[in-house]
Amino acid sequence: MRAPRANSREKILAAAADVAREAGPGSLSLDAVASRAGVSKGGLLYNFPTKAKLMQGLVENYLSDFQKALEARAAEAGHESVLSAYIKLSADDCERPKPSASWMFSAIAEDPDFLTPIKAFKHQLFERLKGETADLGSLLVCFLAIEGMRSMNLFDSDVLSEDERKLLVSSLLKIAG
Amino acid sequence: MRAPRANSREKILAAAADVAREAGPGSLSLDAVASRAGVSKGGLLYNFPTKAKLMQGLVENYLSDFQKALEARAAEAGHESVLSAYIKLSADDCERPKPSASWMFSAIAEDPDFLTPIKAFKHQLFERLKGETADLGSLLVCFLAIEGMRSMNLFDSDVLSEDERKLLVSSLLKIAG
DNA sequence: TTGACAAGACCGTCCAGCCGGTACAGTAAG
DNA sequence: CTTACTGTACCGGCTGGACGGTCTTGTCAA
Numbered sequence: 083m084r085a086p087r088a089n090s091r092e093k094i095l096a097a098a099a100d101v102a103r104e105a106g107p108g109s110l111s112l113d114a115v116a117s118r119a120g121v122s123k124g125g126l127l128y129n130f131p132t133k134a135k136l137m138q139g140l141v142e143n144y145l146s147d148f149q150k151a152l153e154a155r156a157a158e159a160g161h162e163s164v165l166s167a168y169i170k171l172s173a174d175d176c177e178r179p180k181p182s183a184s185w186m187f188s189a190i191a192e193d194p195d196f197l198t199p200i201k202a203f204k205h206q207l208f209e210r211l212k213g214e215t216a217d218l219g220s221l222l223v224c225f226l227a228i229e230g231m232r233s234m235n236l237f238d239s240d241v242l243s244e245d246e247r248k249l250l251v252s253s254l255l256k257i258a259g
Numbered sequence: 260m261r262a263p264r265a266n267s268r269e270k271i272l273a274a275a276a277d278v279a280r281e282a283g284p285g286s287l288s289l290d291a292v293a294s295r296a297g298v299s300k301g302g303l304l305y306n307f308p309t310k311a312k313l314m315q316g317l318v319e320n321y322l323s324d325f326q327k328a329l330e331a332r333a334a335e336a337g338h339e340s341v342l343s344a345y346i347k348l349s350a351d352d353c354e355r356p357k358p359s360a361s362w363m364f365s366a367i368a369e370d371p372d373f374l375t376p377i378k379a380f381k382h383q384l385f386e387r388l389k390g391e392t393a394d395l396g397s398l399l400v401c402f403l404a405i406e407g408m409r410s411m412n413l414f415d416s417d418v419l420s421e422d423e424r425k426l427l428v429s430s431l432l433k434i435a436g
Numbered sequence: 437t438t439g440a441c442a443a444g445a446c447c448g449t450c451c452a453g454c455c456g457g458t459a460c461a462g463t464a465a466g
Numbered sequence: 467c468t469t470a471c472t473g474t475a476c477c478g479g480c481t482g483g484a485c486g487g488t489c490t491t492g493t494c495a496a
Binding site for chain 4: 113131
């Protein structure tokens with residue numbers, strides 16, 4: 083029963099995210115991930131020799147996906163600012179009711195240092211935005227508001243209604259100029 | 260050496276927060292909390308019959324502290340808006356380099372439903388702010404930006420410098436009117 | 437045949453919750 | 467006063483189960 087062509091890595095990563103989302107970040111065990119991915123535990127450990135490596139894979143995957151999406155947005159919109167692209171991308175990410183990143187809590191529980199690459203990424207993005215934005219105050223407000231939106235999505239807090247989120251986004255775009 | 264009246268509950272709660280902050284949210288074990296609080300495991304279990312109850316205690320403590328602090332701010336400043344009080348309170352909370360609430364990750368790992376009271380609290384606060392703020396767009400931007408600030412503090416992300424945070428706060432206060 | 441890859445039984449560790457104690461305070465009958 | 471009983475606060479060893487990681491044994495593709 084061996085899948086001749088199985089890109090197991092991606093399946094496992096996706097399965098891990100699913101398990102964290104559905105069973106809760108505290109229930110992300112290797113056994114659960116393996117069975118969810120349709121893979122044996124040995125198979126999982128073959129691809130990710132340790133749980134920490136799995137978490138690392140999750141983080142790297144997340145970051146590279148995000149970067150790709152942001153670059154695509156920034157390119158497709160032509161001469162639009164990166165900040166606008168970031169706002170719109172985040173709005174879309176938060177629109178779908180998937181708090182798709184609750185695996186992050188598992189990673190933090192495993193080792194808070196898994197946040198380091200994410201922090202670095204954000205810092206880098208912030209610096210990039212500073213380079214293209216005239217008014218630092220406006221940038222700060224926008225950047226933090228987006229952060230807040232993402233955070234609420236992560237924590238699965240649907241405090242805002244659909245309309246409110248749309249109003250928020252348009253307000254931010256206005257501030258961003 | 261029976262302490263006739265030691266308010267063990269508070270000591271335990273504080274110890275739990277300390278352990279989560281220093282050893283990481285994944286290392287919050289009952290043994291660690293007990294020894295940190297200067298209490299035996301049995302004593303801990305006497306006050307909090309289960310780990311879930313301990314988490315619940317943490318959440319309730321956090322929420323009531325926050326509410327008290329907010330009320331105090333709103334009262335002391337006289338006729339200032341609640342939104343301004345909320346902004347300033349959050350700014351002060353985030354100023355000290357203590358990501359004092361990393362126990363929250365442990366709670367989420369234990370059971371994501373521990374977030375429910377927090378979500379409810381935020382929702383309630385948001386409704387209250389809506390009642391006193393004229394421009395919904397401005398309120399949304401401020402509210403989310405504060406959320407972002409708190410989130411960054413929680414994740415121990417020091418992306419913003421001291422000056423930037425001050426500028427952010429003053430910008431928010433201006434928007435809040 | 438060989439080696440990349442997968443299966444799952446197995447082992448050691450860790451931890452939540454349990455349980456049988458201990459120390460002490462209050463109370464009240466003798 | 468004292469003895470006996472009751473309830474409170476706390477102690478710490480124990481255990482059963484879960485989980486991460488290893489090991490042995492396949493199995494398919496080239």
